[in-house]
Each structure stands twice: as C-alpha cells, then as structure tokens.
Amino acid sequence: MLVLRHTAALALWRNNVDTRVALVPTMGYLHEGHLTLLREGRVRVASGSLVLSIFVNPTQFGPNEDLARYPRDEAGDLAKAQACGVDVAFCPASPDEVYPSRLTWVNVDELGDHLCGRSRPGHFRGVCTIVCKLLGLVRPDVSLFGNKDFQQLAIIRRMHADLFLPGEIVGMPIVRESDGLAMSSRNANLEPQARQDALAISRFLAEVRRRFAAGTRDATELVAGAADALAPGRVDYVELVDAALLQPVSRVEQPALCAVAVYFGSVRLIDNTVLTP
Numbered sequence: 001m002l003v004l005r006h007t008a009a010l011a012l013w014r015n016n017v018d019t020r021v022a023l024v025p026t027m028g029y030l031h032e033g034h035l036t037l038l039r040e041g042r043v044r045v046a047s048g049s050l051v052l053s054i055f056v057n058p059t060q061f062g063p064n065e066d067l068a069r070y071p072r073d074e075a076g077d078l079a080k081a082q083a084c085g086v087d088v089a090f091c092p093a094s095p096d097e098v099y100p101s102r103l104t105w106v107n108v109d110e111l112g113d114h115l116c117g118r119s120r121p122g123h124f125r126g127v128c129t130i131v132c133k134l135l136g137l138v139r140p141d142v143s144l145f146g147n148k149d150f151q152q153l154a155i156i157r158r159m160h161a162d163l164f165l166p167g168e169i170v171g172m173p174i175v176r177e178s179d180g181l182a183m184s185s186r187n188a189n190l191e192p193q194a195r196q197d198a199l200a201i202s203r204f205l206a207e208v209r210r211r212f213a214a215g216t217r218d219a220t221e222l223v224a225g226a227a228d229a230l231a232p233g234r235v236d237y238v239e240l241v242d243a244a245l246l247q248p249v250s251r252v253e254q255p256a257l258c259a260v261a262v263y264f265g266s267v268r269l270i271d272n273t274v275l276t277p
Contacts, residue, residue, distance in 0.1 A: 020048035023140035033175035060126030236261035
C-alpha cells in the first residue's frame with residue numbers, strides 16, 4: 001500500500017494508472033462503516049485500484065466546533081486500510097497541500113438551507129470543495145459515501161452532476177453498533193453515560209417508522225414528542241424533509257427524510273431514516 005502525502009505525488013500516481021479506480025474519502029479514525037465502504041470499493045473495481053483519503057478537513061468546521069478534538073489514529077487507520085485491500089492512502093502532509101490558496105470554493109445552493117446546513121454555516125461549502133478537489137486529483141470511476149450523512153451525499157451528488165465530474169457516486173447503508181447507535185468517529189468522544197443516552201436517537205427513529213407504518217403522514221405527528229424522547233440529549237434539529245430536495249414537508253406524500261442532530265455532552269451526533277409511502 002502506497003502512502004502519499006503530496007498532491008503532486010497523487011497526481012503522478014494517477015497519471016500512470018490505466019485500470020478502474022475507486023475512492024473512499026474520509027476524515028480518518030476508521031470504523032466499520034468506513035471499512036464497509038472500502039470493501040465495497042474493492043469489489044467494484046476488482047483488480048483495479050482502491051484509494052482512501054484521510055484528511056480532517058478544516059474548512060468544514062466552524063470556529064466553535066470540534067476540529068481540535070476530532071479523533072485521529074493514522075497508524076491504526078492505515079493498518080485497517082491495508083487489511084481491506086487499499087492500494088493508495090492519501091494523507092496530506094498539511095492543509096496547505098490541498099488548499100494552496102483560500103480563493104476557490106465550491107458551493108451548492110438550496111440543498112444546504114436546512115438540517116446541518118442551517119446549524120453549521122459554511123460546512124457544506126468546505127465539504128464540496130474538498131470532495132471536488134479529491135475527485136479532480138483521483139479521477140475515480142466510483143466514489144463511495146455513507147448514507148448516515150444523507151444531506152452531505154445529496155449535495156455531493158448535485159455537485160457531481162452539475163459540474164460533470166468523473167465517475168459514479170455510490171451511497172451505502174448506515175452501519176450501526178449492535179445496540180442500534182449509528183457508527184461515527186465522534187462516538188469515541190462520548191462519555192460512558194452519554195454513550196448510553198445516545199441510544200435514544202435510534203429508539204426515536206424506530207418510533208417514527210412505527211408511526212409511519214401505522215398510517216401517520218402528518219409531519220408534526222410523526223415527530224411529536226421528539227425533545228422528550230431524545231432527552232437528556234440537547235436537540236439541534238429534528239426535521240422531516242423531501243428526500244430529493246431536502247425542503248421541509250408538512251405531509252409525507254413522497255419519499256421523505258426524517259433527520260436528527262442531537263448533542264450528548266459536547267458531542268454532536270446525526271442520524272436519519274427514509275420514509276417511503
């Protein structure tokens with residue numbers, strides 16, 4: 001497995017590859033959700049090349065967010081990557097490697113108006129910019145992302161289509177712990193009690209699905225009692241939006257996303273479920 005630190009080295013490697021290439025962009029601290037993406041990438045390009053990027057992207061963090069506390073374990077990540085058959089790990093030597101200037105940005109309008117986009121201004125601009133850069137450097141035939149970050153995936157798909165970027169964007173199902181908590185690198189920062197409290201998220205989403213299966217279509221009724229159900233977590237948002245446009249809905253007549261973001265202690269967790277009539 002090659003470990004590349006510089007964009008010039010990555011570009012040189014890509015110019016000498018004529019097989020199919022899969023890309024899995026991450027911020028590291030790999031868990032089973034990431035490894036599922038890597039294994040799927042390995043299958044999709046068969047004897048081609050599987051590329052992993054590990055970069056805690058500073059431009060998608062706000063000034064009061066957890067950039068400094070985001071968990072990191074490069075040595076452990078590289079060992080897991082090698083076990084999954086990764087051919088190239090791109091681990092930029094510094095942010096300057098991928099941001100030689102701070103003059104060029106990529107932004108997708110409207111899809112970021114709600115959910116995480118409303119509570120994290122500038123977040124998706126940072127996400128789109130780094131993903132666009134990685135797609136330009138790696139020129140993958142397929143890029144894989146997790147559905148836990150549903151809004152992020154929808155915005156990346158829109159950017160990818162509108163900018164005629166290379167390859168295919170593939171979304172993969174949410175991977176959960178045995179007790180239902182969606183896997184996230186940030187889970188490592190949860191205190192033991194907060195880790196138990198966070199199970200309220202998956203229980204709440206299960207209740208939303210139960211109400212929907214019982215015939216409830218009114219958005220207010222579907223998410224009624226959210227604050228109590230998610231206590232002692234501090235709710236950032238609980239929203240029902242159109243699954244394609246990410247705009248709020250009052251009734252579920254088309255596929256809709258029920259998305260939540262909740263703080264347990266200082267750790268912000270997100271999760272979602274799709275409701276399809």
